[in-house]
Amino acid sequence: MSRETILSCARGAHVVLRKCNSALVHPTLGVLILPSVISFSRMLSRLAIGLDKKPELIAHLVRGSSSDDGAKETLPERAANIVRQAFVTCLNDRASGVKDGKPEGKKIGIYKAANLVLKILFQCRKTRNAEQIFVNIDNQSPPLAIYPRAERVTYLYYLGRYLFSVNHFYRAKQALQEAHSNCRNSCLQQKRLILVYLIASNIILGRFPSTSLYQRPEAVGLADIFHPICKSMASGDLVTFRNLLSYEAPYASWLLKFRILLPLRTRGEVLVWRSLIRKTFLINGSHGDTTSKRAPTVALQDVLILYRALEHRVDNRSASNYIDADLDGVTDDNATPRESDMLQMESIFSSLVEQGLLNGYISHRQLRFAIQGAKQKGGPLIAGFPVPYKVISSNCDDHVPGWKQQAARAGAGQSRFGPGMVVNLSGARPAGSGG
């Protein structure tokens, strides 16, 4: 099969879809071509993703056509941009809207086209370009709930992955949770994919999967990967945690493939520190005295000692494993391992206090962390070490940008009350009915 065939096919499909998009713009007749636009877009997305996975097929042509500015759009990006035009036409259509709780006219195509653009962008690792789709949908789309289930699930999966990639883990969890609950059990592969990101988001939020979740058909094998990580986080075992998420770890390539290794490592470590401090408090903390009003405290020094002991174990392990060829035989004058000092410890404590994961204050003079509110809250552990998920979720609201809940209001994209605003009173009760 010749390379030219593939490229001429891709080019031809680009031009056909462009013309098709122009035909879609007609205010009344354009809608007749909508199903064709979607099927052409589907074909183009397959072609673009296929070529992206097999770049050698068109390497010679790409080399020949590259310009000096270096900012040329790639073939998948070009395909995504063409499909995006169809998406924008559907979104901007003024002739159609929502009828009997269902989208009509070109509005039917919004999420079909959006999902195809997102598919290309995610498969070809151009996720940044996805933002515009979510912004457009947030501004102009009818509510997601009125669209078919498959479109909703796919869209929320991509939205969740995008939010995960920009470190909005709580919002990502919201979108992925909805996608997972609505995904049919028969779509096992898709459901598993959603679950991987849902689990990763939740772990970062401090919520670990239950045994029953691991037993679901779409979760086969996931316990082997995630359970040891969660266990090390809960017990404050920094060594095991770092080992499990190192590049040499048995599941490192699997985690990297899903692009969740680094987020888990960097975000998860915060929670490991919380557990480590909690453990130190349990072992050697002063539990306070309610009569003399002495607050429960833990010495920063104790945490530092524990951390050093753990870190030395990591250093020794990695040192025995690997010596770079350039350094083989070189004697190290400064052989003492890097030691974390008290300043770093104070910094970690204050960061956790700032994030709300520790409740109390640090005495810089005594170098102790004191827990506040132990008496009122029923014990130093509950008061000093609030549940991470509760802390994080209390700082987030349930609004997920890009997930359209209510109908777009004409003119303003703002949700403030004001003149001309339609207030939905369907859930209102008569005055005095209580509740």
Place this chain on the structure above:
Amino acid sequence: MSTHTPTIDSFLTEVSSLLRQKNSTQLQDVLIIEPPFTPLYQQIVQELRRAFPKGKEDTLEKKCSNALPEARDGEDDSPWTAFIKFIVQYFAFLRDVNVEQLLDTFNLLCELVQ
């Protein structure tokens, strides 16, 4: 060069009738862009290559415009010429892309996407 193109003519008649009926679903079924192509489409390709080779797009457009009055005249005084231009481009795609090899291309690429 023969201008006898019975398959293209009947294809356009079908499209015209679907436009009249406003049947977008069936229109999608007719406007095939990926394999497998039925023998009917192979015939269209043959006729296109014979009667409307590269450079003859203007003549092809005229033919389409005549055969598709629904698009030419449009609706509410707004002609739908973009549709005619699209049909011409669709024919050009069928004509220029090596349809016989397209199936191999697709099989290969679809395997990759799976």
